[in-house]
Amino acid sequence: MTQEMIYFDHNATTPLDGRVLAEMMPYLTQLYGNASSTHELGKASRIAEIKAREQVGELINSNPEDIYFTAGATESINIAIRGGISLSGHPAPHIITLETEHPAVLDTCRFLERSGVEVSYLPVSGDGVLDLSQLRATFRAGTYLVCVMWANNETGVIQPVAEIAEIAHEHGALFMSDATSFYGNYPSSLFFYLEIDSLLGYLLSLQILSA
Numbered sequence: 001m002t003q004e005m006i007y008f009d010h011n012a013t014t015p016l017d018g019r020v021l022a023e024m025m026p027y028l029t030q031l032y033g034n035a036s037s038t039h040e041l042g043k044a045s046r047i048a049e050i051k052a053r054e055q056v057g058e059l060i061n062s063n064p065e066d067i068y069f070t071a072g073a074t075e076s077i078n079i080a081i082r083g084g085i086s087l088s089g090h091p092a093p094h095i096i097t098l099e100t101e102h103p104a105v106l107d108t109c110r111f112l113e114r115s116g117v118e119v120s121y122l123p124v125s126g127d128g129v130l131d132l133s134q135l136r137a138t139f140r141a142g143t144y145l146v147c148v149m150w151a152n153n154e155t156g157v158i159q160p161v162a163e164i165a166e167i168a169h170e171h172g173a174l175f176m177s178d179a180t181s182f183y184g185n186y187p188s189s190l191f192f193y194l195e196i197d198s199l200l201g202y203l204l205s206l207q208i209l210s211a
């Protein structure tokens with residue numbers, strides 16, 4: 001008797017949807033030009049890129065020019081956190097994040113601590129949600145970035161990111177959310193107030209940075 005495997009790990013990764021594969025096939029096989037090249041194949045790729053940018057922008061209510069395509073969520077998280085913090089101009093910029101963030105965020109924060117960035121790792125309550133009064137009490141001079149994931153990839157807990165973004169902005173800090181496990185599972189109209197997004201093809205992940 002053969003055993004049938006049932007796959008329950010789609011938040012970690014998931015097979016490519018056949019419709020996505022069909023849409024991509026021409027660009028993987030015939031229209032493979034570099035979008036920066038000026039020859040015909042390059043121009044075809046550029047047109048496809050512009051169309052994709054517009055489609056994604058419409059989907060998440062974002063300016064198409066503010067979208068950065070990356071190879072994966074870890075890469076876009078690094079760009080958002082390290083890029084954001086590099087703009088602070090403070091000698092010891094401070095980041096507020098959660099103990100329950102994905103390693104892509106936690107490892108980036110630990111890396112930055114080695115170069116003088118200070119990081120507060122806030123705990124979450126028994127139901128996995130950040131206590132907003134604790135967040136408010138953690139701001140200090142130099143707090144430049146608040147980084148809180150939207151939906152947790154293991155527990156599914158959803159953080160109140162709209163409130164968290166508002167609190168961060170009230171304190172003059174940037175807000176960034178690892179939305180890798182959020183997008184695709186919840187309505188995209190929730191993206192109305194977001195400013196910078198990047199996404200990867202296979203999981204549709206978004207890292208969002210807003211000021």
Ligand SMILES: Cc1ncc(COP(=O)(O)O)c(C=O)c1O
Pocket residue numbers: 011012013071072073074075102104149151152153178179180181200
């Ligand atoms: C919430 C979250 N953040 C970041 C990542 C890292 O994604 P990647 O493997 O594309 O770098 C994952 C991967 O599943 C994730 O679930």
